Amino acid sequence: MVESRRVTLKDIAKSLGVSVNTVSRALTGKDSVGEDTRARIKAEAERLGYVPNSMARSLVLGSAMTLGLVITNPSNPFYAQLISAIEQRGRVNGYSLMLLVTEESPDGDRAAAETLLRWGVDGALVVPVRSDGEHWARLDESGVPLVCLNRDFPALDLDFVGVDYEHGAYVATRHLIDSGARSLCLLEEDLPISPVEDRTAGFRRALAESGLQPHEPVRAVPTRRHESLALPWEPADAYRLAQEIVRGGDLPDAIMVGNDYFALGVYRALTEAGLRVPGDVLVGGFGDHPFAAYLNPPLTTVRLPAADIGTTAVDVLQQRMKARDDESAPEKRHLPAELVVRASSRAGRAH
Template identity: 90%
Template sequence: MESRRVTLKDIAKSLGVSVNTVSRALTGKDSVGEDTRARIKAEAERLGYVPNSMARSLVLGSAMTLGLVITNPSNPFYARLISTIEQRGRVHGYSLMLLVTEESPDGDRAAAETLLRWGVDGALVVPVQGDGEHWDRLNESGVPLVCLNRDFPALDLDFIGVDYEHGAYEATRHLVDGGARTLCLLEEDLPISPVADRTTGFRRALTEAGIEAGTDPVRSVPTRRRESLALPWEPEDAYRLAQDIVRGGDLPDAIMVGNDYFALGVYRALTEAGLRVPEDVLVGGFGDHPFAAYLNPPLTTVRLPAADIGTTAVDLLLQRMKGRDDHDATEKRRLPTELVVRDSSRTGKSTMT
């Protein structure tokens, strides 16, 4: 026998009250007594009542849905971001529509079209950097947008991200203060603002320390993206690049990496060459991924404020959804990182942070 969806009418009939009373009780209206509200909620739960979101949307004139567009769900940073945004949105009664672009410009444009077609109330977007006019058009159509993690300075869009530049600067200064006078940075090969910001912070720290590099200390890692841009980082690419550095005979005092996955490859290349971390080479990472504290030695790295970014971004988006005055300034906020110092950048007794 096919089951039938429980309706407000079923609850009303079971309790001998009006459908209007049931509706007001379940939507939190003040005109229903607490005892009656408790009875109605208990009966709704007993009968297995599930609110009809589409019907509620028609009544409220809202889809009660937030869009979230990201590039790479396998990235631990984005996984935490998704979880935080979903939880924060749910507190305010919103569902989440998740779209993944896999770093594809076509996927980015398709995501903007999908959000417009489905009529989401607002969207949080990690853009594929390049031509972002489709996001500007979506915003102008009346869908409020907040960019996450990657800024589009040319577009008048709110932005909540990470202070990557200061994070890289602080980590590099830490390595310099630990005695490093020759350093190199292994960075992703994507033309995105986080990579540019980390590189700027790294170079600024060297300049302020009076360190002049004969050759460019920034090396681009071909990275993980052999089959799909949304695959996890592959340590193999950083491993091979670190092998080249070791074989070159001009070993730096310290190696910084743009993400902790690259550190896995660096560790292996150094170990195979009979070199020790940190005695022979200091190593610093970025991201504080779950495995960082369990490497041998534990990895000094930069912790990212993923949860704070998610919460801050949802709150700003909800504020914009309530109505933005034309005179309101676009917000551009970069939240601070935290340098987590572990044994890969210091000698002495092992510490697990």
């Protein structure tokens, strides 16, 4: 068996009859190399299969050229889009991505912060788990720029890029009211995080402006709790809550849910009870997950700007990385969500 060997700058230099220093300057974009020579060197490097040694390059540049990304659950379609956008934006600027998953665990959150510090990333984008946040504060104080994603954590006093969940829920609730609903309830996640708090606030604001009261207190759906924190949202929990609402006899005109997975459970509970969507109950979702348009009837929902959040967050982080001594106030960017109206909200009960 022939032992494979990594192609080096010396190999390229020997092949072309130039110095190793010339090859290095050409491949790192230094101006002191003529364009013809640079083109020859790049072509030969590609022919030989040269791959830059990232660790050596980091030592030369004094930078890991790596961004950290900490998320809670990659099975969430929102985070899947977010990861893709962040990776692409970082790659354009020469950065690799280190992805860490916390599974909503405070211990996992702390371990992620320690890993990023140990590996010396240039900056990090973080979806924090609700905890005291001291580990993120320590990472920030160590000189690693941080940007909070999707979940704002005011106690950390960091830049934030996320969705305007409050306005998105407000617009969706107003739409249900304008479609004829006079009694509404909200099924929300049972996590003490800013998106849940903001959606609930938007729901209540729309009701208050219309002189309405919630049909009942906002119902918490105990998702991702039973078998594994790594599981995505469970429609079964929303299904059981919707069954309780149906059995209660005082059916609301509309049910708003904090994510589209809950709508799956609501649809089934209503259908099994012989109720029609939207003829008997209007339903509105949140997230515009891929299946939303293919439900029967198609689900009215709020589309989240996942890709825009990813690219914006990388840009904000890189601004902080370039000006590490900048002591200006943290930047808070809430990007708008879009209401997508479909058949599940186009007709209500007769009043």
